[in-house]
Amino acid sequence: MIDLHDVTVRFGTRGEPALDAVSLQVAAGEHVVVAGPLGAGASTLLRLLNGVVPHLVAATVIGRIRVAGLDPLTLPVYAMAGHVGMVLDDPGLTATQGTVAEEVAFGLESLGIPAGAMRPRVATALHDVGLDGLDDRDPATLSGGEQQRLALASVLAMEPSLLVLDEPATNLDPAGAAALLAILRRLCVGRGVTVIRADRDACGATSGATRVVRLAAGRIAADGPPDPDAALGLPAPLGPRSPTGHVVLAVSDVSLTYPGAATQALDGISLEVRAGEVLGMTGPNGSGKSTLARLATGLTQPDAGTVVVGGLDTRVRRPARERAAAAGLVFQDPRHQLLAATVREELALGLRALRTPEPEISRRTALIAERFGLGPLLDRHPLRLGRATRKVVAVAAIRAMAPQLLVLDEPTIGADDALRLLIAQEIVDAAGEGTGVLVLSHDVRLLALVADRVLVVANGRITASGSPGVLLANSLALAGAEAASAPAL
Amino acid sequence: MNSLFTFVPGTSWLHRRSPVAKLAWFAAAVGIAFATYHPVPLAVVAVTGLALAALSGVGRPALRTMAVLGPLAASIIVLQALAPATCVAPCLVAAQVGPFAIGGAGLTRGVSLVLRVLAMETWAVAVLVTTHPSDLFAGLRRLHVPYTAAFMGSLTVQLVPVLGRELEIVLAAQRARGMSARGFGALIPALRPAFVATFERVQGMAISMEARGFGLAGARTSWRYVGLDRVDQALAILGAVALVAGVGAGIAWWGLDSLPVVVWPAAVAVVVTAVSAAAFGWLLVRALVLTARG
Ligand SMILES: Nc1ncnc2c1ncn2[C@@H]1O[C@H](COP(=O)(O)OP(=O)(O)OP(=O)(O)O)[C@@H](O)[C@H]1O
Numbered sequence: 001m002i003d004l005h006d007v008t009v010r011f012g013t014r015g016e017p018a019l020d021a022v023s024l025q026v027a028a029g030e031h032v033v034v035a036g037p038l039g040a041g042a043s044t045l046l047r048l049l050n051g052v053v054p055h056l057v058a059a060t061v062i063g064r065i066r067v068a069g070l071d072p073l074t075l076p077v078y079a080m081a082g083h084v085g086m087v088l089d090d091p092g093l094t095a096t097q098g099t100v101a102e103e104v105a106f107g108l109e110s111l112g113i114p115a116g117a118m119r120p121r122v123a124t125a126l127h128d129v130g131l132d133g134l135d136d137r138d139p140a141t142l143s144g145g146e147q148q149r150l151a152l153a154s155v156l157a158m159e160p161s162l163l164v165l166d167e168p169a170t171n172l173d174p175a176g177a178a179a180l181l182a183i184l185r186r187l188c189v190g191r192g193v194t195v196i197r198a199d200r201d202a203c204g205a206t207s208g209a210t211r212v213v214r215l216a217a218g219r220i221a222a223d224g225p226p227d228p229d230a231a232l233g234l235p236a237p238l239g240p241r242s243p244t245g246h247v248v249l250a251v252s253d254v255s256l257t258y259p260g261a262a263t264q265a266l267d268g269i270s271l272e273v274r275a276g277e278v279l280g281m282t283g284p285n286g287s288g289k290s291t292l293a294r295l296a297t298g299l300t301q302p303d304a305g306t307v308v309v310g311g312l313d314t315r316v317r318r319p320a321r322e323r324a325a326a327a328g329l330v331f332q333d334p335r336h337q338l339l340a341a342t343v344r345e346e347l348a349l350g351l352r353a354l355r356t357p358e359p360e361i362s363r364r365t366a367l368i369a370e371r372f373g374l375g376p377l378l379d380r381h382p383l384r385l386g387r388a389t390r391k392v393v394a395v396a397a398i399r400a401m402a403p404q405l406l407v408l409d410e411p412t413i414g415a416d417d418a419l420r421l422l423i424a425q426e427i428v429d430a431a432g433e434g435t436g437v438l439v440l441s442h443d444v445r446l447l448a449l450v451a452d453r454v455l456v457v458a459n460g461r462i463t464a465s466g467s468p469g470v471l472l473a474n475s476l477a478l479a480g481a482e483a484a485s486a487p488a489l
Numbered sequence: 490m491n492s493l494f495t496f497v498p499g500t501s502w503l504h505r506r507s508p509v510a511k512l513a514w515f516a517a518a519v520g521i522a523f524a525t526y527h528p529v530p531l532a533v534v535a536v537t538g539l540a541l542a543a544l545s546g547v548g549r550p551a552l553r554t555m556a557v558l559g560p561l562a563a564s565i566i567v568l569q570a571l572a573p574a575t576c577v578a579p580c581l582v583a584a585q586v587g588p589f590a591i592g593g594a595g596l597t598r599g600v601s602l603v604l605r606v607l608a609m610e611t612w613a614v615a616v617l618v619t620t621h622p623s624d625l626f627a628g629l630r631r632l633h634v635p636y637t638a639a640f641m642g643s644l645t646v647q648l649v650p651v652l653g654r655e656l657e658i659v660l661a662a663q664r665a666r667g668m669s670a671r672g673f674g675a676l677i678p679a680l681r682p683a684f685v686a687t688f689e690r691v692q693g694m695a696i697s698m699e700a701r702g703f704g705l706a707g708a709r710t711s712w713r714y715v716g717l718d719r720v721d722q723a724l725a726i727l728g729a730v731a732l733v734a735g736v737g738a739g740i741a742w743w744g745l746d747s748l749p750v751v752v753w754p755a756a757v758a759v760v761v762t763a764v765s766a767a768a769f770g771w772l773l774v775r776a777l778v779l780t781a782r783g
């Protein structure tokens with residue numbers, strides 16, 4: 001199905017190649033996981049398979065490639081679409097239609113499927129990914145995980161013989177990720193579909209794969225069957241704390257309904273975060289985490305209930321400067337947060353708004369850049385960086401402002417183990433300095449590392465709370481509260 | 490900002506009409522607006538557009554766009570009426586206020602220009618706000634507009650809300666960073682990142698569309714079926730007739746680009762110019778205040 005022979009890929013003219021003399025054969029019906037740290041070349045490898053690299057993302061490619069007997073280097077990308085279904089790693093970028101149903105139908109229209117045959121296929125694909133009932137929603141209003149499910153559905157509906165998925169589970173809740181693996185297994189075993197997917201999660205998520213190809217610096221470092229012992233173990237917390245500070249965030253009985261929505265996104269949520277405490281929050285896709293994050297930092301207002309940050313109700317109008325000094329939010333989608341033309345400027349932006357003196361700004365920027373390993377990237381454009389690195393820049397930029405309350409929405413999206421540990425350490429350090437931290441995440445291992453307490457939300461309500469060890473031990477049971485009511489992915 | 494020309498779901502009469510019929514009438518309105526400078530037919534087109542929007546329950550967005558265009562329109566009228574450059578023979582002076590001479594021809598030109606913009610704007614709102622972008626696209630296809638052209642057309646329409654949404658996101662990001670995201674002061678630094686983000690988004694859309702076969706030869710099928718019942722058929726034909734008749738009349742009777750000679754009563758000329766000047770001045774002051782504050 002896939003035959004790469006001695007393939008080298010270079011973006012631009014300088015520097016190391018992104019892929020360096022890679023040869024890889026994948027037979028029909030295989031389920032291959034491409035693993036490896038950030039920047040090892042997994043996304044490049046995947047994007048070669050239907051010619052997005054080099055046709056739509058400029059690059060120099062040497063070597064020979066055959067996919068389903070075709071040469072993606074000479075054929076246009078659309079000509080591969082009948083065979084290769086590709087889901088990119090940033091679902092926020094890829095929706096093109098006005099409604100969810102049309103988004104799924106788009107590929108079927110290209111293939112010339114008659115309207116009558118389209119309807120059941122669209123319905124099945126939406127059902128498979130757990131998006132029933134959202135047919136008429138504008139994709140831009142979906143939650144991060146819902147967007148990812150939509151991207152999957154719009155490719156699954158086309159029934160390609162090769163599925164190319166770049167980090168398809170990063171935005172999914174544990175139940176969704178498990179269900180995705182079940183679908184992939186069904187397609188591989190039942191229909192002989194070939195699957196190749198990038199997954200940085202070295203352990204755990206390789207389940208279902210028949211083969212793991214490990215990349216390092218653009219080369220294949222290992223290739224073999226998955227390690228059966230690589231089960232998901234929860235890491236030990238990074239130093240226990242017993243925070244007793246004053247309350248920096250008090251949310252009481254907050255509700256919110258989006259315009260035109262049938263149900264409440266938040267339905268009577270109350271919680272408290274103290275100075276020096278790390279509160280974790282997890283829950284299924286669409287349960288209201290990001291909505292709460294925006295409320296907690298005063299970016300939006302609830303329909304009912306109150307949000308008090310640093311002793312002040314967020315409804316009280318304050319200068320943006322004071323508000324940002326009190327509460328900092330790292331958005332789920334890092335694309336939405338980056339404003340400057342260089343990473344250096346990005347880190348300084350908030351400090352400048354806080355009217356920090358210039359010398360202090362350069363000192364702090366340098367310090368933060370070093371701690372986050374951004375030193376070599378200071379002069380790069382933030383939007384030229386990959387998704388995980390963008391996220392690091394966003395976290396660093398907010399952390400630089402040293403707010404009393406730090407709210408992090410999915411801080412480890414696309415991160416590898418090393419990056420997860422770095423971000424976890426920063427969270428713990430922030431708490432150590434007396435910051436109250438609220439972390440909203442599906443990343444069970446991150447929460448196990450940092451959280452003093454974990455809340456579980458489902459359908460806009462808090463359904464469980466307790467110590468991370470107990471709650472996170474069975475990550476799938478976490479989603480249990482929701483699994484009964486929402487169709488699994 | 491992003492809701493000005495975007496679809497508002499609804500079940501009004503206009504909502505239920507076929508996009509083909511709506512496009513025909515929209516074409517007629519635009520055709521007439523370009524075929525004549527005469528304020529009377531232009532006013533008629535603008536008022537029917539507004540009435541249509543109002544009857545369909547989307548009068549509010551139509552009025553809102555007019556409010557946005559208002560100061561701009563006012564500035565056109567003031568500049569045209571007072572600037573001597575527009576005074577072509579026979580250079581009628583409609584009124585004299587102190588040192589200011591209000592030129593009759595300039596006033597006519599200003600009012601006509603504004604009406605021309607309004608004629609297109611009200612119809613654009615009426616059509617775009619009551620038609621789902623996908624239906625618009627399907628309608629264009631039904632009119633045998635080539636796929637790519639129709640797609641570019643509907644993409645352009647959607648680009649406005651995409652840009653608007655990116656702008657909103659950037660403003661939120663600025664607020665999260667403690668930058669005072671309010672008024673013009675915030676808008677200017679927000680524009681660049683919003684454009685960069687829009688560019689990236691459009692690129693992402695292009696990749697995801699091509700990867701899903703956009704461009705494949707062979708007949709594309711369509712998810713949205715655009716029906717054309719009797720009423721719609723009749724309306725579409727009438728729209729086409731209106732287009733031909735309106736453009737013909739514009740060219741034949743009122744002259745494509747020649748201004749009609751309108752004799753403005755002095756009082757009317759003064760009132761129109763004064764109101765415009767006030768609106769224009771308000772715009773200037775507001776811009777200055779906001780810039781000073783930001
Ligand atoms: N602008 C909007 N209009 C309508 N519904 C919305 C809008 N934004 C979010 N929603 C809905 O509100 C619910 C909560 O969304 P939210 O983004 O808070 O979820 P989440 O818990 O962060 O999900 P995820 O894990 O996927 O990030 C979802 O069902 C979502 O579809």
Ligand SMILES: [Mg+2]
Nearest residue numbers: 144289290332
């Ligand atoms: Mg979220």
